[in-house]
Amino acid sequence: xxxxxLTSLAFAGSTAVITTAAASWPVSLAVGAGALGLSAxxxxxxxxxxxAAAVLVPLGLSLLIVHGLxxxxxxxxxxxxxxxxxxxxxxxxxxxxxAQLSAAVLALLVFxxxxxxPDLVAALASRGVHGRFGFVLASTLTLLPAITAQAGRIRQAxxxxxxxxxxxxxxxxxxxxxxxxxxxxxxxxxxxxxxxxLEARGFSSPGPRTSYREVPDSAIQRLLRMLLLAAAAAxxxxxxxxxxxxx
Amino acid sequence: xSSPSLTLPSxxxxxxxxxxxxxxLGALAIAGTxxxxxxxxxxxxxxxxxxxxxxxxxxxxxxxxxxxxVAVLPTLPASTLVLIPVALVxxxxxxxxxGSTLVxxxxxxxxxxxxxxxxxxxxxxxxxxxxxxxxSFFNPTVLPFAAGAALIGCLAGxxxxxxxxxxxxxxxxxxxxxxxxGGVVSAPVAAFVFGGTSGVATGAxxxxxxxxxxxxxAAITKQALISDPMDKAIVFTVVAVLVYALPRRTRLQFxxxxxxxxxxxxTNEPAAAQGSTQTS
Numbered sequence: 188x189x190x191x192x193l194t195s196l197a198f199a200g201s202t203a204v205i206t207t208a209a210a211s212w213p214v215s216l217a218v219g220a221g222a223l224g225l226s227a228x229x230x231x232x233x234x235x236x237x238x239a240a241a242v243l244v245p246l247g248l249s250l251l252i253v254h255g256l257x258x259x260x261x262x263x264x265x266x267x268x269x270x271x272x273x274x275x276x277x278x279x280x281x282x283x284x285x286a287q288l289s290a291a292v293l294a295l296l297v298f299x300x301x302x303x304x305p306d307l308v309a310a311l312a313s314r315g316v317h318g319r320f321g322f323v324l325a326s327t328l329t330l331l332p333a334i335t336a337q338a339g340r341i342r343q344a345x346x347x348x349x350x351x352x353x354x355x356x357x358x359x360x361x362x363x364x365x366x367x368x369x370x371x372x373x374x375x376x377x378x379x380x381x382x383x384x385l386e387a388r389g390f391s392s393p394g395p396r397t398s399y400r401e402v403p404d405s406a407i408q409r410l411l412r413m414l415l416l417a418a419a420a421a422x423x424x425x426x427x428x429x430x431x432x433x434x
Numbered sequence: 435x436s437s438p439s440l441t442l443p444s445x446x447x448x449x450x451x452x453x454x455x456x457x458x459l460g461a462l463a464i465a466g467t468x469x470x471x472x473x474x475x476x477x478x479x480x481x482x483x484x485x486x487x488x489x490x491x492x493x494x495x496x497x498x499x500x501x502x503x504v505a506v507l508p509t510l511p512a513s514t515l516v517l518i519p520v521a522l523v524x525x526x527x528x529x530x531x532x533g534s535t536l537v538x539x540x541x542x543x544x545x546x547x548x549x550x551x552x553x554x555x556x557x558x559x560x561x562x563x564x565x566x567x568x569x570s571f572f573n574p575t576v577l578p579f580a581a582g583a584a585l586i587g588c589l590a591g592x593x594x595x596x597x598x599x600x601x602x603x604x605x606x607x608x609x610x611x612x613x614x615x616g617g618v619v620s621a622p623v624a625a626f627v628f629g630g631t632s633g634v635a636t637g638a639x640x641x642x643x644x645x646x647x648x649x650x651x652a653a654i655t656k657q658a659l660i661s662d663p664m665d666k667a668i669v670f671t672v673v674a675v676l677v678y679a680l681p682r683r684t685r686l687q688f689x690x691x692x693x694x695x696x697x698x699x700x701t702n703e704p705a706a707a708q709g710s711t712q713t714s
Contacts, residue, residue, distance in 0.1 A: 203574075207488055242573050246628065249637030253630040253653075257645035272645070284629040288575070295574040319507045319515060320564070326519040327568050334523045367528060367672075368679040371548070374520045375684055382513040391512050423489050430486035 191404045192307040197412045199298035201419035203291035208422035215286040222293035231300040239289075239296050247285045254281040304328055309400040318396075334374065341369050453505045460501030464581045464619075467494025471622040472651070491626040492578055499563040499580035506560040513687075514553045521545030522565045528672075541665060546583060547590040547609075547673045551599055554690040555591025562587030578627045582620035586612055586666065590673075594690075599674055600698040609670025610663040617658030624658070625651045636661060 190198075206218045226232045258277025265273045304325065311321035342350075345365050352362045385391075471491055507515075524545030546565055550558025562583035570577035593599065593608035624631050629650070631637050636657055643653035677685065677697060685691055 204489075207492070238572060242575055246575065246630075249640075250628075250630045252637040253641045253644060253650075256641045280629070288628065292574045295570070299571045319510075320503070322515070323518050323522070323564055324568055324571075326516075327522045328571075330519050330523050331526065334520075334527055338527055363672075364675060364679070367676060370527075371524070371676050372680060372684065374524070375517070375680065378516045378520050379513065379684075379687065382511075382516045385516065386512045423493065426489055427486050 189403060191402060191408050192302050192310045194408045194412055195298050195302060196307075197415040199294050201415040202294040204419040205422045206287060206290045206294070208426040210283075210287065210426070212283045212286045215283075215290040218290040219286065219293050222290070222297045226297045226300065229297075229301050231297070235293075235296055235300045238300070239293055242292055243285075243289050246288060247281075250281040250285050251278075254278070254284075305400060306402050309398055310402045310404075322390075334370075337373070338366070338370055341366055453509060456501050456505035460498045460505060463494055463498035463501060464585070467491060467498065467581075468619055468622060470494075471626060487626040491623055495578055495581035495623060499566070499584050502559055502584055503563050503567075506556045507564075510553075510557055510560065514549070514557050517549055517553065518557075518561050518564060521549045521561050522568055524548065525565050526569070541669050541672070543583065543586055543666070543669050544672055544676075546587045547669055548676060550587045550590035551594040551673055551677055551696060552685075552688045552691060553591075555588045555595060557690075558587030558591035559584040560587070575628070578623045579620055582616050582623065585619055586616045589615060590670070593670075594696045595694050597695070599677065599696055602674060602678075602698075605670045605674040606667040609667035612670070613663030613666030614659065616666065617662030618655060620662075621655040621658045622651060625654045630654075631657065 202218060202222075206215055209215075223232065223236075226235045254277040255273055256277075257272065258274045258280065265275055265278075308321040308325045311317040311324075345362075350362060350365055352359060467490060471487060474487065510518075522545060525542050528541070528544045543562070546558060546562045549561045562585070563580045566576050566580035566583045589612040590608075593605075593612065598604045598608040631640055631654065639657045639660060640650075640653045643656050644650065648656070685697060691697060
C-alpha cells in the first residue's frame with residue numbers, strides 16, 4: 188500500500204517531536220539508525236547522507252566547540268589550556284544534544300527525500316491557504332534548478348562581454364551588480380507574466396476545484412494521522428508536565 | 435497589474451476580522467514565547483538536553499509563524515504571490531553567490547527583503563516564514579527560525595513604508611536596526627533548540643563568551659549582536675542597489691511602491707495623475 192504524503196509527513200514530524208520530548212540518547216540513536224535504515228531500504232540513502240552531513244557536521248562541530256571547550260557548570264575537568272576547560276559534563280551535553288538533533292533532522296529528511304512532490308501538492312487542497320502554500324512549495328522546487336541555470340547563463344554572457352572577477356572588494360561588488368541585476372529584472376518580469384496567466388485561470392477565485400491527480404487515501408490512514416498527531420501532542424504535554432512538577 | 439476584482443464580491447468583513455485576529459494571535463505567540471524563554475532561561479539549559487524549553491521554543495515560534503502565514507497568505511494578490519517562490523530561490527542563489535565571492539557572511543534574506551520593499555510588510559513576513567518552512571525541506575534545522583525570518587521581512591517592509599529606502603544611506607542603517615532585533619529574537623531558538631549555533635565560526639565566538647562566564651543565552655545573544663546587524667546592513671544595501679537598478683516601469687507596477695512612495699524619484703499616484711493631466 189502506498190502511503191499518503193500527509194501520512195508520511197505526520198510520521199516524520201511526530202517522530203521528530205517525540206524524540207525531542209524523550210530527550211534520552213538511546214532513543215535518539217535508535218531513531219537516527221532507524222531513519223538511516225528506512226532510507227537505505229527506500230533507495231534514497233545515496234542522496235540523503237550527503238545532505239544530512241552538510242547540515243549535521245557543522246552543527247556538531249559547533250556544539251563541540253561551544254560546550255566541549257567551555258562549560259562553566261562542568262565539574263570534572265579533563266584538560267585545561269588557558270581559559271578553555273574541557274569538561275566531561277560539557278562533552279556529554281554536546282554529545283546528547285547532537286544525537287537528539289541528528290535524529291530529528293534524519294527523520295525529517297527521510298520524508299523530504301522520499302515524498303513524491305506532485306502527490307504532496309495535490310494532497311494539499313487546491314484552494315485556500317493550503318492551495319497557495321502548495322503553489323509556493325511546488326513552484327520553488329521547480330524554479331530552483333531553472334533559476335540556478337539562468338544565473339549561470341547570465342554569468343557566461345557577462346564573461347563573454349569581458350567580465351573578469353578581479354581581487355578587491357569594489358571589483359567584486361561591480362561583478363555582483365552586473366550579474367544580479369539582469370537576473371532579478373528578468374525574474375520580476377517573468378513573475379508578472381505568470382501572475383497574469385494564473386489570474387486568467389481563476390487562481391484566486393473561490394469555489395470548488397477538480398484535480399487531475401488523485402492521491403489515494405483511506406480511512407485507516409486518516410485515523411493513523413490523527414493518532415500520530417495526538418501522540419506528538421501527548422509527548423509535548425507529558426514533558427512540560429514533568430518540567431512543571433520539577434521532574 | 436492585478437487589481438481587486440470588479441465582478442466578484444469583496445471578502446466579507448467577518449473574514450477580514452478573523453484574519454486580523456490570527457495575525458495578532460501569531461504575533462502574541464512569538465512575543466509570549468520569547469518573553470517566557472528569556473525570563474525562565476537559566477533553570478533548564480544545563481539540566482538536560484532537549485527538555486521543556488526546547489519544545490516551548492519550537493512550538494511557540496512555529497505556531498506563531500504558521501498563524502501569520504494563515505492570516506496573510508490568502509490576502510495577497512496573485513502578483514505578489516508569484517514573487518514569493520522567486521524570493522525563496524533568490525534567498526538561496528544570491529545568498530550563496532555573495533557568501534562565496536564577496537564577504538564571509540551568510541546573507542540568506544536578500545529575496546525576503548526584496549519582496550518586503552516591493553510589496554509591503556505583510557508580504558515580507560509571509561515570505562520570511564515560508565522561506566524557512568520550504569527551505570527546511572532540505573535543511574530541517576532552519577525550521578525553528580521561521581519566526582525570526584518573518585520578523586525581518588515585516589521590519590524591512592515597515593522600513594520601506596516609512597521611507598527609509600528613499601535615501602540610499604538610510605538603507606544600511608535600517609538593516610542594522612533590523613539585524614539587532616532579529617538577532618535578539620532568534621537567539622533563544624539557537625540556545626534552547628540547538629544548544630549552540632549552526633556554524634563553526636559563530637560557535638567559536640559563542641565559546642569565547644561562555645568561557646568568560648556568560649550563560650548560554652547571553653553568549654548566543656552577544657554573538658548574534660556581533661554578526662546579525664552587519665549581515666542585515668549588507669542585505670539591505672544589496673536590495674537597495676537591486677531595487678534602484680530596476681526600470682521605473684517595473685518598480686511602479688507594485689501598488690505598495692506607488693502608494694507609499696517607497697523609492698526616491700517615484701512620484702505618488704495623485705501627483706502622477708496631475709502630471710499627466712498637465713502634459714496632456
